[in-house]
Amino acid sequence: MLWLLRVESKTNRKANKITRVALVEDEPGVRTNLASIIDNAPGFQTCGIYADGLSALKGISANPPDMVLMDINLPGITGTECVKRLKNVLPKLPVLMLTVYDDSDQVFKSLMAGATGYLLKRTPKDKLLAAIDEIMSGGAPMSRQIARSVVQFFQELKQAPAVVQRAPEIKSLTDREEQVLEHLSKGYAYKEIADRLNISFETVRTYVRSIYEKLHVHSRTEATLKYLGH
């Protein structure tokens, strides 16, 4: 097995150059907090602080930073949309997304839109700065939860036969419960279900409770998604 002896150069930029970071975050508290973290860290400085996507687009285009820290939840256009447009203007600008939730869909959309990295907001200061460094040296920092989501995405890519795999809990339902669930999943009101199955409204409710318990859900939509295999 071959070992590469060439040591990876730590930075591909001048050691004494300051990384200029643009900040896009609507919540004032978080915003000032992030700004002070960056401005107080040696080697970093803020370069444009924006509270919403549109002003960020304008400001960043006019005064491009070295990288962008972008909240995903913004008033007006989303962070994802903002990244997409930003990338049209400045394709090589690295963008590090910040989010409170590990929402896989949102993460993938952002990545597809051109985000370079993805951190949860509760990332501590030192990790945040490390991530900025990493992004500037060609990496793609991700919180571990997010990295795992991304990897899972690939693993689900492997076998995608059209067969819809419904949750196994479905099998534990009784006949009647499954009938009720089937109607539930079509959006019928309890009244209608009662009517169609020729049972009382209250009986439908009893079944629904039992279905939710068995499926470990708490709403009609969650039950429907499990039933349809989503």
Next chain:
Amino acid sequence: MLWLLRVESKTNRKANKITRVALVEDEPGVRTNLASIIDNAPGFQTCGIYADGLSALKGISANPPDMVLMDINLPGITGTECVKRLKNVLPKLPVLMLTVYDDSDQVFKSLMAGATGYLLKRTPKDKLLAAIDEIMSGGAPMSRQIARSVVQFFQELKQAPAVVQRAPEIKSLTDREEQVLEHLSKGYAYKEIADRLNISFETVRTYVRSIYEKLHVHSRTEATLKYLGH
């Protein structure tokens, strides 16, 4: 900020438990080197050391470790193939791949086969141990070059052709409305949606009404079915 009341259990292993690591590496020098790194680190110990994929399959199945360190270039079957078969036996076993080259194709194949993380072999000792820790706590450690390749993969995915034919009315929705609908379809309560999109509860309701009007539906489930193309 919204507090989710249904809390899931956090850890799936004891904090003071020793992580047992299986090693699959053909080159004797590297193998003993890795083994000594692991056995000399507190909290880690080797649990099976194998020089090729087939013996690894046997040994690991018979004596499952907590995680596997696997070279990607093995004599006989490849590391990727080995992971695939291993995952059939022990689907939850985390596997950290080691490679010399940042070969995107190989990386993606391994990820699809079930690898959980991916490191370059020149990763220093401390980073290696950190990666093992990360993988055990639900992460997916990747070298920065590899992380960047993965992210680039997504960016090239851009817009995949829509598989599901969704109702045409969806197109009449505004950006924000579609975002709300997307969350609606996952079963989130209005409160949660408000939180995730960073808008008020009332605004969510406004969108929902408008969505229902445009889709000609009168309930969340009906909207979800239209959105998912049922």
Next chain:
DNA sequence: ACTAAAATCCCACATTCGGGGGAGAAAACG
């Protein structure tokens, strides 16, 4: 025959949802 499971029904209470109204600010568009 005894028992467990399934099917049926009822009440009460809190929460969520669906539908109606209105309204201001910002963006897009002509």
Next chain:
DNA sequence: CGTTTTCTCCCCCGAATGTGGGATTTTAGT
């Protein structure tokens, strides 16, 4: 510049849903 669309927020109210506690009868299994 004015108009329209989009995005944001608020109030009220009734209907539907979610969750807790029961209960009775029928069916199925041992």
